[in-house]
Amino acid sequence: MIDLLLVRSNPLIRIMLCFDQFLMILIIPLFICEIGTLSFCLENIQVNFEGKVPESQIIQAKHMIVHELGHILGIHVELFKFFRDSFGNPLTQRPFNLTMAECVDGERRPVIMPSCSTLRLHKEITGLAYYEVVTPTVRQVVRNHFDCQVLRGARLENQPKSKMNCFGTNWDQRLFLMEAMSSPALATDFYLSPLSLALLEDSGWYHVNYTSHHVKTNPFGHGAGCDFVVKPCLLERGLTVPRYSKNYFCNDPLKFTSLGK
Numbered sequence: 219m220i221d222l223l224l225v226r227s228n229p230l231i232r233i234m235l236c237f238d239q240f241l242m243i244l245i246i247p248l249f250i251c252e253i254g255t256l257s258f259c260l261e262n263i264q265v266n267f268e269g270k271v272p273e274s275q276i277i278q279a280k281h282m283i284v285h286e287l288g289h290i291l292g293i294h295v296e297l298f299k300f301f302r303d304s305f306g307n308p309l310t311q312r313p314f315n316l317t318m319a320e321c322v323d324g325e326r327r328p329v330i331m332p333s334c335s336t337l338r339l340h341k342e343i344t345g346l347a348y349y350e351v352v353t354p355t356v357r358q359v360v361r362n363h364f365d366c367q368v369l370r371g372a373r374l375e376n377q378p379k380s381k382m383n384c385f386g387t388n389w390d391q392r393l394f395l396m397e398a399m400s401s402p403a404l405a406t407d408f409y410l411s412p413l414s415l416a417l418l419e420d421s422g423w424y425h426v427n428y429t430s431h432h433v434k435t436n437p438f439g440h441g442a443g444c445d446f447v448v449k450p451c452l453l454e455r456g457l458t459v460p461r462y463s464k465n466y467f468c469n470d471p472l473k474f475t476s477l478g479k
């Protein structure tokens with residue numbers, strides 16, 4: 219059994235592996251919020267007729283573990299305000315103050331706003347709000363990924379699941395499909411890319427190894443140019459696939475029968 223619990227009434231994250239190994243991460247009492255949780259129960263794992271766990275389930279479980287651990291290590295909006303520069307100085311002014319912020323759901327709420335050198339609000343032409351991570355390494359990695367040297371940062375999702383989440387936590391799936399820290403999806407391919415490592419590096423808490431064999435370039439949108447990022451994925455009310463979207467988006471939705479085929 220693998221069990222990872224966030225104990226809400228106690229500022230302690232406990233990871234328990236097979237009941238004989240423990241990794242404990244202590245966090246300060248200010249956090250009484252969910253950063254990431256994992257819970258796997260052997261009873262709920264389906265086995266095939268050979269008594270083995272299907273490879274697809276194992277792969278999916280690995281993806282979820284990487285994603286949630288990514289949040290716990292620092293890729294979470296509740297942790298951005300604690301980021302530090304390379305000299306160890308806080309990026310967000312201390313002590314923290316509540317300020318009225320425009321949230322991606324359109325509401326204004328009092329929140330502790332991470333520094334503008336970490337997170338910035340932007341709006342689409344339609345008025346839809348979203349936030350971008352603008353830390354230096356993240357900015358350079360995202361510019362290199364799309365081959366667009368004018369990008370300000372990497373966009374976060376603007377459809378967070380929780381009302382408590384004002385800014386978004388996962389990378390935006392429209393731009394970063396299949397990235398390990400994008401909104402969880404059932405994509406078969408999965409890439410722990412330099413983008414997520416760049417954010418961990420910019421937290422000021424880690425040195426990261428971009429040459430690790432676990433780190434892979436996400437092919438989605440790789441080298442696709444600025445238009446891919448800033449223009450709509452489809453034009454003419456979804457009828458036309460522009461040149462920059464070819465091989466990434468389609469205007470012919472897949473149709474499934476009631477049997478899923």
Ligand SMILES: [Zn+2]
Nearest residue numbers: 285388401402
């Ligand atoms: Zn997530």
